[in-house]
Structure formats: C-alpha cells, structure tokens
Amino acid sequence: MTMANTTHLTDHDASAALAERIRQAGSEGTSLRIVGGDTRFFYGREVAGEVLSTREHRGIRFYDPVELVVSVRAGTPLSELEATLAKHGQMLPFEPPRYGEVSTVGGMVATGLSGPRRPWAGSVRDFVLGARVINHEGIEQRFGGEVMKNVAGYDLSRLMVGAQGTLGLITEVSFKVLPMPGATRSLHLELPLDEARQRLAEWGREPLPISAAAWLDGALHLRLEGGPSSVAATRARIGGDDLENDFWAALRDQRLAFFRAGQAPLWRLSLPHRTPALDLPGIDESHMIHDWAGAQRWLRAELDAEAVRRACQTAGGHATCYGPRPTAIEPFAPLPEVLMKYHRNLKAQLDPKGIFNPGRLYAAL
Amino acid sequence: MNILYDERLDGPAPEQDRAAIRDSLAQAIPDMTLLHREEDMRPFECDGLSVYRTLPLLVALPDSLDQVQRLLVECHRLGVPVVTRGAGTGLSAGALPLTHGVLLVMSRFSRILEIDPEARIARVEPGVRNLAISEAASPYGLYYAPDPSSQIACSIGGNVAENAGGVHCLKYGLTVHNVIKVEILTIEGERMTLGSDALDAPGFDLLALYNGSEGMLGVVTEITVKLLPKPEVAKVLMASFDDVEKAGNAVGAIIEAGIIPGGLEMMDKLAIIAAEDFIGAGYPVDAEAILLCELDGVEADVDDDCETVRRVLENAGATGIQQARDDAERARFWAGRKNAFPAVGRMSPDYYCMDGTIPRRELARVLKGISDLSERYGLKVANVFHAGDGNMHPLILFDANREGELAVAEALGGEILELCVRVGGTITGEHGVGREKINQMCAQFRPDELATFRATKAAFDPRDLLNPGKNIPTPARCSEFRTIKSASADTAPGKLQG
Numbered sequence A: 001m002t003m004a005n006t007t008h009l010t011d012h013d014a015s016a017a018l019a020e021r022i023r024q025a026g027s028e029g030t031s032l033r034i035v036g037g038d039t040r041f042f043y044g045r046e047v048a049g050e051v052l053s054t055r056e057h058r059g060i061r062f063y064d065p066v067e068l069v070v071s072v073r074a075g076t077p078l079s080e081l082e083a084t085l086a087k088h089g090q091m092l093p094f095e096p097p098r099y100g101e102v103s104t105v106g107g108m109v110a111t112g113l114s115g116p117r118r119p120w121a122g123s124v125r126d127f128v129l130g131a132r133v134i135n136h137e138g139i140e141q142r143f144g145g146e147v148m149k150n151v152a153g154y155d156l157s158r159l160m161v162g163a164q165g166t167l168g169l170i171t172e173v174s175f176k177v178l179p180m181p182g183a184t185r186s187l188h189l190e191l192p193l194d195e196a197r198q199r200l201a202e203w204g205r206e207p208l209p210i211s212a213a214a215w216l217d218g219a220l221h222l223r224l225e226g227g228p229s230s231v232a233a234t235r236a237r238i239g240g241d242d243l244e245n246d247f248w249a250a251l252r253d254q255r256l257a258f259f260r261a262g263q264a265p266l267w268r269l270s271l272p273h274r275t276p277a278l279d280l281p282g283i284d285e286s287h288m289i290h291d292w293a294g295a296q297r298w299l300r301a302e303l304d305a306e307a308v309r310r311a312c313q314t315a316g317g318h319a320t321c322y323g324p325r326p327t328a329i330e331p332f333a334p335l336p337e338v339l340m341k342y343h344r345n346l347k348a349q350l351d352p353k354g355i356f357n358p359g360r361l362y363a364a365l
Numbered sequence B: 001m002n003i004l005y006d007e008r009l010d011g012p013a014p015e016q017d018r019a020a021i022r023d024s025l026a027q028a029i030p031d032m033t034l035l036h037r038e039e040d041m042r043p044f045e046c047d048g049l050s051v052y053r054t055l056p057l058l059v060a061l062p063d064s065l066d067q068v069q070r071l072l073v074e075c076h077r078l079g080v081p082v083v084t085r086g087a088g089t090g091l092s093a094g095a096l097p098l099t100h101g102v103l104l105v106m107s108r109f110s111r112i113l114e115i116d117p118e119a120r121i122a123r124v125e126p127g128v129r130n131l132a133i134s135e136a137a138s139p140y141g142l143y144y145a146p147d148p149s150s151q152i153a154c155s156i157g158g159n160v161a162e163n164a165g166g167v168h169c170l171k172y173g174l175t176v177h178n179v180i181k182v183e184i185l186t187i188e189g190e191r192m193t194l195g196s197d198a199l200d201a202p203g204f205d206l207l208a209l210y211n212g213s214e215g216m217l218g219v220v221t222e223i224t225v226k227l228l229p230k231p232e233v234a235k236v237l238m239a240s241f242d243d244v245e246k247a248g249n250a251v252g253a254i255i256e257a258g259i260i261p262g263g264l265e266m267m268d269k270l271a272i273i274a275a276e277d278f279i280g281a282g283y284p285v286d287a288e289a290i291l292l293c294e295l296d297g298v299e300a301d302v303d304d305d306c307e308t309v310r311r312v313l314e315n316a317g318a319t320g321i322q323q324a325r326d327d328a329e330r331a332r333f334w335a336g337r338k339n340a341f342p343a344v345g346r347m348s349p350d351y352y353c354m355d356g357t358i359p360r361r362e363l364a365r366v367l368k369g370i371s372d373l374s375e376r377y378g379l380k381v382a383n384v385f386h387a388g389d390g391n392m393h394p395l396i397l398f399d400a401n402r403e404g405e406l407a408v409a410e411a412l413g414g415e416i417l418e419l420c421v422r423v424g425g426t427i428t429g430e431h432g433v434g435r436e437k438i439n440q441m442c443a444q445f446r447p448d449e450l451a452t453f454r455a456t457k458a459a460f461d462p463r464d465l466l467n468p469g470k471n472i473p474t475p476a477r478c479s480e481f482r483t484i485k486s487a488s489a490d491t492a493p494g495k496l497q498g
Helices: A015-028 A078-087 A105-111 A156-160 A193-204 A228-238 A246-252 A305-314 A337-350 B018-028 B038-044 B065-078 B130-140 B156-162 B206-210 B244-256 B269-279 B299-315 B327-338 B340-347 B360-377 B405-422 B447-460 B475-488
Strands: A032-035 A050-053 A060-064 A069-073 A128-134 A140-144 A169-176 A183-190 A210-216 A219-226 A241-243 A266-270 A289-291 A296-300 A318-323 B033-035 B058-061 B082-085 B102-105 B112-116 B121-124 B179-185 B191-195 B219-226 B233-241 B263-268 B289-297 B320-323 B350-353 B381-386 B391-398
Touching: A015 A032, A015 A050, A015 A128, A015 A169, A060 A078, A069 A078, A078 A105, A105 A169, A128 A156, A140 A156, A140 B447, A156 A169, A156 B206, A156 B447, A183 A228, A193 A210, A193 A219, A219 A228, A219 A246, A228 B299, A266 A305, A305 A318, A337 B191, A337 B447, B018 B033, B018 B058, B018 B065, B033 B038, B038 B058, B038 B102, B065 B082, B065 B102, B065 B179, B065 B219, B082 B156, B112 B130, B121 B130, B130 B156, B156 B219, B179 B206, B191 B206, B233 B244, B233 B299, B233 B327, B244 B263, B244 B289, B244 B299, B244 B360, B263 B269, B263 B327, B269 B289, B269 B327, B269 B340, B269 B381, B289 B299, B289 B327, B299 B320, B327 B340, B340 B350, B340 B381, B340 B391, B350 B405, B360 B381, B360 B391, B360 B405, B391 B405, B447 B475
Parallel strands: A032 A050, B058 B102, B082 B102
Antiparallel strands: A060 A069, A069 A169, A128 A140, A128 A169, A183 A219, A183 A241, A210 A219, A210 A289, A266 A296, A266 A318, A289 A296, B033 B058, B112 B121, B121 B219, B179 B191, B179 B219, B233 B289, B233 B320, B263 B289, B263 B381, B350 B391, B381 B391
C-alpha cells in the first residue's frame, strides 16, 4: 500500500499555541477574529476581536490515495492541498472557490462554499469525514474520523462547515477525495434561458455525465466528465461548440468579467433549481449568471435587500449579499425565530464566553 | 456492564404514575391512540436488536402532526421522556423503550406527499419505507440511493435518525448526503425546517447535525430526499480468493486504478458457505473470500471499467473471476450477499451483528484479530464487509438459551469494536450507537469530547427528555467502563463476564 510523501518544509503543528491563545482569551474575556488567508473576509459580518491566525498550523498530516482520505491542518494553503491531490490523480470534488493563492483549507471549510460541480458531486460538508476543533476551553477535540462511514456521536465535524468559526477553532479536517474523471469535455450552446432550463430538466432525469451547467451571455455552458466513451457519446448527442475547460476555473474563482464589473453589490441567490424567473422589478434574468443548472444565480444590482430576500424566500431559497455591502444590509438571510433560538442555544453551549468570531454570521451569534 | 437503562449509571429514572400520565395525555390529545395494557405494548418492547427488551410506560400512535405536537408539549410539561420509533428495524437498540418514558411510534405517517421528477426530489412522511420511495420514483426513471439491507421494511424517518447506509455508500453516500430538507418538531413542540429545497440554507448546518442524532434532538415529521436517475446499466463481477488478505489488497487496487464501484462487498468463508447453503447464489464454497464488485453508469464506461477491474483482480491473485451474464445472474450474486444475515442465522440459534468501520489498509490485521478473539471466546464469527468503504459486519454466532452465552457474545463484540477504534476506525459505520454501543463510546471518545456532545444535546433538549440514555454515555458510565477495562486488562478475556 503506497503512502504519499506528505512532508513539507514548512509543515508545523501550532495547535498547542493556538489552544493556549484561546485559553488566554477565555480568561481575559476577549474575542478572537479567526483568520487564515483572509481571502474570504467579505463573506460575512465584521468581527471585532483580536486576530488569531491559523497560518502557522499547516501541512498535510496524512494522505493515503488508496483510502481516498486526506487530513490537512487548517492553515494549509488550498492550492498546496489541490496540487498534492492532483499529483495522485485525485481532487476535492466540490471545487471550492479560490479567492487567492493564500486561501486556506480552514477558511474553505469554515465558509463551506462549493463550486460548479456541487449539484452533481456534493458540497464541502458532504466530503468532510472528520475534524479536530479547539473548543472554548482550549482543548483540541476530535469528531468524525478518517473512515468513510462513521455515525458515532453527533456529527459535529459537518456542523463546523459553514459555521464560520463561530463554534470553535477548526485545526484539522479529514476529507474524502475522489479520482479525477477519465475524460472532460466542455461545450457552449447558444440557447435562450428558458430553453436551456427545459433541456437541463430533461437531461437531469437521464444518467448523463454532466458535471457543470451554467447559463450566461445567451449561452448554456456545459461540462461533461466521466469515462471517455460516455463523454464522447454525450458530446456527439448534445452538439454545440467546444469550450475551453479553463472556463470552469474562471467561473469557480469568480474571475469572469461579470464578477469584476461595476460597483453594485454582488448577490448570490440559492434557489430550487427549477425556479422560474424571479419577480424582481427592473431585473432582467438574462443579465445574471445561472450556475448549478439554475440553483445558484449571481446578480449584480442596487436592489432593495428586502425585496431580493422576499423573492428568494417565496421561491424556497435564500439570498446572500457578497458585497460591496452597505452596512444596513446583512450578508446572510435572516433566520425564522425558532431556528434562531436554537442557533443561539447552540452558540451559548459551545462558545459560552463568545470567544470565537462573534457576530460573523449574525449579530446574535 | 448492563446495556439496559441503569439509574446508577445513566441518571435518575423516576417512578412514573402511569395512570396519571395516561389521563393527562388522553385529556390533552383525546383523539390519539394510546396503548397502556401490557399485551398491547409487548410488540413495541424492542427494535431489530431483539436481545434487549423493555416495556415502555405508554405507547402513543399519533396519526396527525397536531397530535405529535400536543404529545411533545404535554410530555415536556410533565417531564416525561419520549423515545421515537419508526419501523423498529434498527440494529443498535436506538428505539429501545424506557420504563419511565412514552414510546412515540411514527409508523402511521406513511404517505408519500410528492414526487417531483423535474426537481428530482421526493417529499415523504417519516413512516414511509425506504424501498417505497424508489418504487414510487421508478416510473420516472429515478430512485433513492441509500439502500440499507432492511430497505423493504425500514422507514425513512429511522434512516435519518441513524444516518443509515447500505451497499452503495462509497459512490452514492449515506442518508446525510441524500436528504435535502427535514421538518422537525422540537421537544417543546415548536416547528422548524432544516435544510431547503435549494442546495443550501443560511445558518448552521443543523440538517447534518440531525442526521444520525438518534431521535435525541427533535422529532422528524417530514423528509425531502433527492432522487437520482437510474444508472443505464449495472454489471457485477465476482472474484474468489484463497486468502482474505489478497482479497483485501484487491479492494485497494481497484480504487487505486481510479474506479469507484457502485458496490464493493467482501464475504469470508463462513459467510460464503452460509449464503450458498441458503440461497444457492453460485458462490465458490472452497474460497477463503469473495469480492462482489458492481459497476454502474453509462454502458460504454461500465464495459471499459469491467475490463480494468478484471485485470486488477487477476493481478491481485484472484483464483476465479465471473461476470454475471445477465440481470438474473446479477440478482443471484447479490441475493447471497443481501441475505447473508439470515443465512448465517440458519447456522446458529442467534447471531449478533457488529458495525465497526476501519481504514481498509487495516483489513488483514483486523480480520486476524477477530479470528483470534473468536477462538479465545469460543464463538464463531462470520464476516460480511462493505469493503469499498471499510464498514465491517462481523456476525457473532451464539445461543441465547445457553446460560451466559449472550454475555460472552457481548464481550466479544465489545472487543471487536475496541479493536476497530485502535486501528483508527469507529465503533459504528451505519447502525448507530443506540443503547448497544453505549459503553464503547467511552473507548472512542475522551470525557471532554463526550461533554461537548452533551452540550450539543442541551442546546436542543436541556431537560434530556428526547431518547435519554442513548448514543452519548454519562460520565458515570464511562468511569465504570474504564475501571472494568483496567481491572480486566491482565485477566483472561473469558473471565470478563464473571
């Protein structure tokens, strides 16, 4: 059985120092602002607290390609993890967005954002097998593990995904990884939005090797991944023009012109993927990006936040404001009262002194 | 250490006034079926792990959400524990009743509320059987992926409670990967939606937390699952080996070749013989181990992959490789595996199924360890193994009618689970902790980690009324567990029960 060489010059276990800093914050009554590469600073509310950097706590601690498992310290650059996996023909199937070279694995997990393959492959939390977390008393604890199936105790490792560090400091995460697909082809089909929606719904009921689908600028962009035979057959059947595979990285990392243009706030609308055009006055859906086969839509506009959120909620989804964000607009959709009560209870149980990223998600957490 | 609720170790279980509670509930919810006579409650005294039985205080069989809500409000007010039960097929005594608690049976909620083929989702009540979802989705070419062996009978609500798995998990995931939304009633009777019809929801991922929470954080009242298009084809290869270690290495080699099979199962000699004797699946009874490798997807890719896997198996030293020629033969190959538990049951009056998961690379070492333990305890063990994802199901053969043999089986099972933890695995891959593995939780987690679990529970159920005593052991239980372990460390294992 081969074990990948995981040593790295700058690998370092800083967990003891991190734990000590948390104990100190607990006894002093200070709050901590947890920072990795700080490339996702825009994603959430501002945190008043002393900076706690995870960057020193880095390195791939364990990787066994045959087990499909990798365990990585939180401060490890995402690029380093992806490069190591790629050397063994493997990948993080959820294609996390990279907002810069210094993006870290901890930040990726804490924000829980996934890329174009998400509707077909799953999200960050779907591939988390376990995590080490330093709790409010400065004790590093292990939840989940390095095996594919594990239902012992509550699933606290997946709970950490997207919690933005408000429940504890993630120090290490174990992921399930997968082999890269044998073949990849991307195509570009000039289609009106309605027709693209219709076709995607039909294709979705067939076992076709589609792994990304985004409509923008009057065309459906599709990616096919799988065995060479099925990819070639599907390519022939669907038609359209060839598209550079690079397109998906640009979409994933928000490097397309759409994401750079203008000063209006960028909104992410998460919707049931068959949601028809939203009822938003003055908004033409053809000026939006419809990723995830329509389940994730990007909108750039000066809009009444209430109106956007109401329209999304009516459709069964929610809206997130990425920024630039006027202070009056909350980044995340407000929660129903009962749900917020249990969020507060959970925060009070796991971080009773309010050490970890207070207010990052919601003012009350 | 006793598995049944023990006040000394598990916390106070105050004597309840059955008649008074029955009166209060009947008054609050006059239209709800409430069983109280011993003969009526007897069928509910255990779940699929039938060696543990407890008569509940009362059995509630609501048929409307309003009744469930009022029941929870009333039990909360009275301080009476509530144990929720689905189809009762669970294998970890997760739905084992409490003498001082009401058993809330959700089996009457058995309607499929909606199949939306365009959105590829099904919205169902918790009492719907797992297989019924796939049957209802079938006309649209869709199915629900997780398929525990009990899928004919088990309910989707129970699947959520245990985060149930099956034989296709490596490729298609567990229940948590296939449920997109649940409706919850809290112990205080509040309604709450977790997850969404979209691909994510704002706030903490409580949906992930509730999956596998064993009915201890809330009562699931509605579930939305995602449906997948049925694979165009599925083909299965059966390989025999004269050595289990070679079979184990073959599993790694398949994955190293970049292939993720839909199913990848392994059985050892005893399991092969039992299954062949029962089903006549065509298994090679002289083999030490067999592997069943199912490849599914688009036909052209599957054919390519079958060739690759065949080559890998040959290189791994398989003594025979057979590809099922048609769907009938494929079904026969699987029938042996899917009926392995009852097949083993025919060889022995009773069997006890374990559920540890290990890193696959430790397979040979763990099988050797199990074989040594089996010899030391004097009970046979048959091994059935979800090899692709490392989830083992050692089946311990015993006779409960023989004085003390259940205790020996329990002790042997406990040691197998502790062995799984020692090699970096877990005590349960898909069956849940329930009551069964409550002691081994003390081996897998440190006291401070267990305290974090208790804090999590307290956020949703501060008075510990939802399924108390399951899943997370008390500090008292763990300290006794550790005392016994250290006392027996230098004693012969056979004396453990004495």
